[in-house]
Amino acid sequence: CVCACMSATVDAAADIQGTSAPETVVPSSVPQPKDDFQEELVIRPLHSGDIYASFQFRTLWDTDFMRENKVSHYRLFPKSLGQVISKFSVRELHISFTQGYWRTMQWGQPFIPSPPGAELWVWFQDSVTDVDATWKELTNVLSGIFCASLNFIDSTNTVQPSASFKPLGLGNVTDHSFLRYATLPREIVCTENLTPWKKLLPCGSKAGLAVLLKSEKLFHSSFHSQAVHIRSVCQDWQCKTTSWELRQTLNSVFDLHNSGQTKREWSLFKMFSRTLTEACPLASSSKLYIDITDNPQVTTSLLSQAVVLGDRRTFSVYDLTQETTFGTVRSLNLLIRWKSNEGEMLRPLLHAERYVAGYGLQTGEIHTLMYNNHPYRSFPVLLLDSVPWYLRLYIHTLSVTSKGKDNKPSYIHYEPSKDRVKPHLLEMLIQLPPNSVTEVTVQFERALLKWTEYPPDPNHGFYVGSSVISSLVPSTVAMHTNSTRERPLFSSFFPCKEESSYFVRIYTEPLLVNLPTPDFSMPYNVICLTCTVVAVGYGSLYNLLTRSFQIEEPNPGLAKRIANVIRRMRGVPPL
């Protein structure tokens, strides 16, 4: 549709040019657009009665942001992000905003994991000389684009992981000095973050799957996460040329009880209060997938299978670019109904928890538990912990135990914190034995902050960002190792190098710890008390030193006074 319009204007221009000024050159062929936009929505009913909706919007663009001449003609790729990439020499950028915590034991694994709050990790190009200054500027610019307080990311919560967070895009060199990672666990997500996110889409929120993104329903959910991922990918299976990929993902889990219903019956209208009317005209593919693996008696027109998260799942596919999908009413509303399974849900192979133990406001202990639920295979996990400086970790108390026995990590990287400058960074590669629980404990002491460093509501507590656990989990079915464009988007996010295992990243809960909080009214009390004491003390001392005392006769009574008056009149000395 867009191509046709472009050629029409060029022909018109040619006509005008032909008559008036024959010497100006007119481009004879319209350059093929090198960008492509795909959108998809995956709906998966969950075992607990909730429903999981995952939107992915991908824009691919074959261009070079790093060349000297600035890219000036943007079509599908948003200009604000393109300028960020070229100005800050970004190789990869991943930013996510999440409200709620993903409950792995009840919901399984998400397609795109994200920690509560805001998370930003960026790989810079090799040409960047001062990574820290570029990082600071980048966070400020992103805070303006997404209307979030990302400017609170500074050196006190930024770390440079040494082994985790390898680039998800193309690239052979992985020098971790160009990587920065930061989280803001306190960051809230609301409509003001969704609005600029929607504006980055080529069709905005006017057409296609994005019409379903209404904030009143999306934020009335148990889990809401929106993210932007920018990286370079292969253009085809030969992988001689690269193109830039922008993925915008939005994951939501709608709660069965929160929405006030009792039956496991969901429809698009109930979830989003909208139905679909058309695909985005700029999209080359616009698909809706419903996961029917657990309910195989569904008979719909189009079925497809995909291998995702180590499992082969069956999906019922609706192609929104076809007119027939919408029928005569020109709108698509799906009703999904399923019965609860009597059997247990398949337990996820890797799952983690974290909590703070201890009592009082001086010391405590952080416990991280990692569960390996595979019956006979063990696999390695890489644990990344970034703890703020005001929790002083005692690394000599670090212990890693599996099944009661000590489990020595094969790689430990620890960067101690510096007060008010940088946080603790602890990275460990641990082999989890099959069917076991591995517990990592470390003791800490709470520091007393300076008066001005307390936030306005210090009694709420201070957040410690989630731990990140990256792992290669053995998969039950063979994973696809070649990346083709025909694969659905939700199965091609993490690159896959071998068939027997798949990469998964898990985030634990963030911790909320109370620091010893002073009574902020004390300075006022102290000033009043001190001034009173000084006034009373000094006043008394001054009086004692400078006043002289005279004896004064007390006033005689009335009778005596009258008697004295009479005596004076008589000439007799007074009483």
Added chain:
Amino acid sequence: MLCYTSLDILDIQWIWQFFSSGHTNNWAVLVCTSRFWFNYRHVANTLSVYRSVKRLGIPDSHIVLMLADDMACNHRNPKPATVFSHKNMELNVYGDDVEVDYRGYEVTVENFLRVLTGRLPPSTPRSKRLLSDDRSNILIYLTGHGGNGFLKFQDSEEISNVELADAFEQMWQKRRYNELLFIIDTCQGASMYERFYSPNIMALASSQVGEDSLSHQPDLAIGVHLMDRYTFYMLEFLEDIHPASKTNMNDLFKVCPKSQCVSTPGHRTDLFLRDPGSVLITDFFGSVRKVELTMDAINLTDPIKQMEEDPVNGEEQKEVYSYADQLPVSEIIHQKPKQKDWHPPDGFILGLWTLILLVFFKTYGIKHLKHIF
């Protein structure tokens, strides 16, 4: 002939009135200074003014909205992503298209004064800056908890009326505004504009010194008071204004008399050069742009030629790209820690060794040197 001349005079008068305000762009700085769920009404106040200002034409790029706490997505909010101003959930002032520039802990006295005076760090994005010039009319709206001469920010700091007056004077000296309308809805709000001394400022407050501004009505479903009285009646007044209306400031001064507001709203116009009766509401709340009509034709230049992309990269580069290994276990295990650069010993160590050597040679004498070297 006579008809023609009278039309001419009327035309001239109308044109003169059109240019009398002297401003070319409008800005708004809307600040809510209170934190915590029970101060829902202050956020609703600010959002209702934001809504009116947007409706009357000021774009988001010219509005600096500062909300000290998040009420819409607060976990206590029974209807997430909404902020209501009227009970029974009639009017959602949060809407679907809101851009909050400063939120949460960013709303501090320092940031507010920096926004006003323009002294922000160089990496601040445009949406967080007040890029006004000397032909800008600025609307500044503050709400929260206040007292005689101060306004409380987030329960931890205050801004005094002297600081505010000095900030406005800085703005005047740097030619950052043409005219300024200052509205404040707090207890004893009139004390905040007592100290202004810069020209072209008009100020309104919801209560006099010694009076409290009261809240309007609670909503039993949400559980808190939704709006303050002064802003509630001001919102109702502004809902009747449309971008072309000719209502002037005298009508705004009459909003919320003592019978409705319980407190006495005040205003101050002695620093303002024009007569308030000739100042339109849309001079501050709307964004009136001047349009120049021209009858001349303008020649457009030739279209820019499309840059030729280099098509030859594919043949020359034979290298194949590949994705990085996400968890290369053997590489990680054998990853040696980075060797720290060798630094020469610093002063303390040098001093310590010198001391040890001195003591040694003092006790045992210099003749032992030959045994060492």
